Amino acid sequence: MPAMLEVEGLSFRYPESRRKAVSDFGLRVEEGEIVVLAGPSGCGKSTLLRAVNGLVPHMYSGDYSGDVRVAGRSVKATDMRELAQTVGFLFQNPENQIFMFSVERDVAFGLENLGVPRPEMRARVDEALRLLGVEPLAQRAPHELSDGQKQRVALAGVIAMRPKLVILDEPTSLLDPKTASELVGLVARLRKELGTTFLIVEHRLDLLVGVADRMVVMSEGRKVLDGTPADVLLGEEAEGYGVAVPSITRLQKALAREGLVSGSRVMTSAELAAAVEGPGGI
Ligand SMILES: Nc1ncnc2c1ncn2[C@@H]1O[C@H](COP(=O)(O)OP(=O)(O)OP(=O)(O)O)[C@@H](O)[C@H]1O
Ligand SMILES: [Mg+2]
Structure with a gap:
């Protein structure tokens, strides 16, 4: 059985850059795991996520070697439209992901693009709105919402696509502590109810300690620590790598x-x- 995500010997260098953003990186994530990726600014976290959703190498060209497979399929050999059915991705700023006239239309947007039949679309949108607790907002205009509500709506749009793997890049950076911990609660709930796998880049590790199965630490493009939250946070090395313990x-x-x-x-x-x-x- 292939793992949900397999990264093998991945290296990537942006054309304008002299050094590799990701360097000989390996990672295996099993279905249903919640994995947190941490490390100092510029260590390559976002680049690694781009290599999972296909932006690297399909949109960002550069020196690419190694392989990334999602549910057994090589990302570099699969087009992004197809990948989008397996990998859901939440931008750091939900404004980039919300643009329609109503919350409901927004959540349906990805499904409309795929040509999902109406009744199924209705059912999936309703389920996503319910799971994210934003049903009462269905007819509202997205620009009227708070940051926390926008983040939930954007995540509902991701979940409506029923991705097996969801990658989140600093999902709580715009949220107050209460809304941030609610978002983390939702992650745990989606894993439990839908079996979704998560790879999450996050600095606020205190929020995720209780739900993460594993923490992976990157430094200068490389993986330097990989273990349970206790292995990583209670060990002696994390702070030296700039992890905010x-x-x-x-x-x-x-x-x-x-x-x-x-x-x-x-x-x-x-x-x-x-x-x-x-x-x-x-
Ligand atoms: N589009 C790009 N073009 C050229 N270089 C880039 C590009 N995006 C990132 N880089 C470089 O690649 C390296 C890794 O950047 P990346 O954004 O992946 O790090 P990060 O760990 O996500 O940082 P942060 O915590 O600040 O978001 C950095 O040296 C960065 O300057
Ligand atoms: Mg980043």
């Missing part, structure tokens, strides 16, 4: 070094408080 996790590490809490899994602030206050705690 959540402050509560840094506190946990400091307490673990003193032997005051366990250092084997990432704790929430409530768990950490309970552990230090509990029997044997401080």
Whole structure:
């Protein structure tokens, strides 16, 4: 069985650039996994996502070697229209993805392009609106919505296409903390209800610790860490690679070094408080 995503020995250099944006990169993501990709600005995260949805090499030409396969099909050998039926992609700024007169038309846009028959389109749009909790907004004009609502509508449009793999590039960067954690809750729910696989570039790792199966860290185009959130965030190397280890996790590490809490899994602030206050705690 092919994995949902297989990246093998991928290197890519933009024509204007001297160094490779992605360098000898390998990654395997199984169906239904939620994988977070982190690393400092310019390390190649967005380029890697472009190599998954086909923008690299179909829209961005450059020196490309290695292979990327989605559900067993090579991205470089598959046209983007076909890839779009398997890989859903949310831009960082939802404004780029929302342009119709009503939310409903927006969510239907990708399906209309594919020529999906009307009754099926209706059913898929309704399901996506329901899953994202934006049914009451169906007749509203997209420009009237808040940033969080726009982000949900854009994600509904992605989900209506029933992609097996969804890639998100800093999806919470425009959102306040509450809306951002709601979006993360939706990711978990879509994985549970539809079995969707996610590859998410995100700096706010504290939000994703609870839902991510794996964290992958990139540095200068290469993969440098790949493991569970506990492996990566509680290990000694992440901060050296410029990963924003959540402050509560840094506190946990400091307490673990003193032997005051366990250092084997990432704790929430409530768990950490309970552990230090509990029997044997401080
Ligand atoms: N369209 C482009 N043309 C030329 N070089 C590019 C292009 N896009 C990105 N690069 C370069 O490729 C490298 C990787 O960039 P990329 O955008 O993939 O990094 P990133 O990890 O997503 O960064 P950020 O966290 O700032 O979004 C950088 O050196 C960047 O300057
Ligand atoms: Mg980027």
